[in-house]
Amino acid sequence: MSTEATVILDGVGIKRALTRIAHEILERNKGVTDLVLVGIRTGGIHLASELASRLEEIEGVKIPLGSVDITLYRDDIKTQAAHLPVGKTEIPFSTEGKRVVLVDDVLFTGRTIRAAMDAMMDHGRPQCIQLAVLIDRGHRELPIRADFVGRNVPTSRKENIQVRFDSGDHPVEVFLEKN
Amino acid sequence: MNIFIKGGHVIDPSQNLDEKLDILVADGKIKEMGKKLTAPKDAEVIDAKGLLVTPGLIDMHVHLRDPGLEYKEDIVTGTRAAAAGGFTSVACMPNTKPVNDNKAVASYIIAKAKAEGLVNVFPVGAITQGSKGENLAEMGDLKEAGCVAVSDDGKPVSNPELMRRALEYAKGMEIILISHSEDLGLAADGQMNDGFTATELGLKGIPWVAEDAATARDVFLAEFTNSPIHIAHVSTKGAVQIIRDAKARGVKVTCETAPHYFTLTEDAVRGYETNAKMNPPLRTAEDVKAIKEGLSDGTIDAVATDHAPHHLDEKDVEYTLASNGIIGLETSLPLSLALVADKNLTLPQLVQKMSCNPARILGIDRGALAQGAVADITLIDPEAEWVVEADKLESKSKNSPFLGMKMKGRAAYTIVGGKVVYKNV
């Protein structure tokens, strides 16, 4: 099977998108009060960390940053031939009453986000949960939408979108594979 | 009905026979043996070309479980298994329910075997009443009733004074004593051979010294009382050496081993295999080697199976709860023939250990192919290859560690008293 990869967003494009999202987050939340970022393992963690540094640059305040692994909350757990390895969930702060921004790289069916929201609820009761994604490729299977989107990319179900990170976990490009 | 066995390779070391001969059987006896005999018109002719013709095989150590434990085996199924294994005679151990420690039980066994059995059954009576190791059993009576030996097999006679007296008494009654030589104190609660595999499986071991120490004691007692003794199911290197030394200094000791002791090692227990659980337990490769050497140099006189049938419910349980013992009648011949293939024994030596010697030790009028002798004859196809399958075994129980294994060699005809009781051609 031959795959054809097209870059749909380069490094500069990603940076611009993240900067815009950072501003939108601040605007929507009227600053950084009670704001926390939680990246979804693993791509979302890298992007959350990028967003955190931008927010710090803009506001001069360090934003609490956590990560969530959704393996144990997956809805396909019963159909897995063997259970997937479990990653670390690190939320080294209370989310009680916080404005949580979940960060993921690609928004697709919405199932990952459902799992991540359930995981967040088990850590405490936040004031609200918002969602930031670099790419929204459509095909939602649950009533979920992102609050902050880097770019909307219409795709077919057969296509695959991936964000590539460098060895320092910085996003390099987003490419689309046609199978 | 006369039988004419034509052109078989006749092997009988007791008669110095190892050649191609014809045998004519008439009226239950061997009428004539010779080269190129003519078959009488009314005789059933067996073409024995390519077959070995031996005096009927004798298994001097089996458990027929009858009376009392017929759910495991009975005289009918047990002798059927014997016939299928090429045995024309078996000596059955007394650990039945009730124990064969009196004339009544012995007579029952003999009568039932005569009426319904396929092969000769020679009962072994108990050494002590109830095999409890407390009071001597009526050995004189037992002998008169037809018992060919006494033994408390399954249990040792632990009290050395009692063992001494048992040897003396048996000698006087002219009945051989078969000893289950085991030091129960050393073997206490053991589940398998004491050693690395037991350590790995977390099972309590039965050390070789439990067998060696008891064998040494029994051999010394035989020497002291100047009585004959037969040591059952020898499984250790040390026991072989003890018996070898005793024979060298003139002690009247004979002994037997079982096919599993020269075929399998303690490794067979891995996976908590209950069909590899027996007493004495399967030992190490070193012991297997010593058993083969003992067979080869004549220290070990006989191969006996210790055929010990157990119901599936007694074996299909957690390892520690499983009963000791395996069936052996139907696999003994091929496993023993493997010793010939591996050059541990010659064919005549094998016949000696599976027929002539057991007959001599038990003092029974069998184990020889001679004119006028009872026509107990086994015809063996040494090349036949087959696989041990539970549903094809004649024994009522299927507790064999050899299930699924490929065998070479089997009985083609088993002839008891001039009658073909089993045929597989």
Next chain:
Amino acid sequence: MVFKHKDILGLQDLTAEEIELLLNTADNMKEISKREIKKVPTLRGKTVVNLFFEPSTRTRTSFEIAAKRLSADTLNISASTSAVQKGETLSDTARNIEAMKPDIIVMRHAISGSHHYLAKRVSYSVINAGDGAHEHPSQGLLDMMTMREKLGTLKGLKVAIVGDITHSRVARSNIYGLTKMGARVFLAGPPTLIPPGVERLGNVTVCSRMRDAVEDADVVMMLRIQLERQGKTLLPTMREYSRFFGLSQDLVKLAKPGVLVMHPGPMNRGVEICSDVADGADSVILEQVENGVAVRMSMLYHVSGGGPTE
């Protein structure tokens, strides 16, 4: 790397990679027990039966909590081995339980190999919570998890295990696991309690004197001496045992600085371990208990993969 076994019967059956996977998952699951809501929905709708034929509080409750934190339904059945010997066979018990459609059975049994027996006959997953003197894999894993957490790695560690090795399933599981993960095991105990050939179970050295095992050790693991088990033929008195094979502060000083003192519990204070050592700075006995829950969650999670067995 995924876990493909239906059962966990012992660490002897697992590869180093599988052990590492179980430990990594346990590390990552430890956080769940620290949350406000100590529960994930992973094993929702699964039934875990704890079938204990030997009394146990620690292991049974630990498995029960582990199952509950994964949202499984749990059921405890206690039976004494003697009752089973008299009446119902293990095979019948197992079939009866099977009729209730459990997904995982966690069993402890006094007879070595019972789990192998069970696992061959049932479709559900079997986790060994201790079989006779054979294996106790969850204890081995939690011990290794604790060592790895405190010392960073298992590779190259010198681990002393002291006491009744013959009757110890904990010792066997640790020997298998530690050897596979690159550690060295040094055993010490009275010769009557060291089983034959134990050196061949793994990277094992048997020491006749306790101080040889403890010297420069990274970990000293004391085994419970079971007063009811040793009888009179194996040991003269507990007093003498304690003198020669008890862990005192003086002996601890021979080990590496920062040595971990471990014990699978329950402890006989003043017999195999002095109270000041058990409660001392080097003791990680309570961490062992904490990690026990995480390790058991990991085991339950990984054996439950693959849905119902075909």
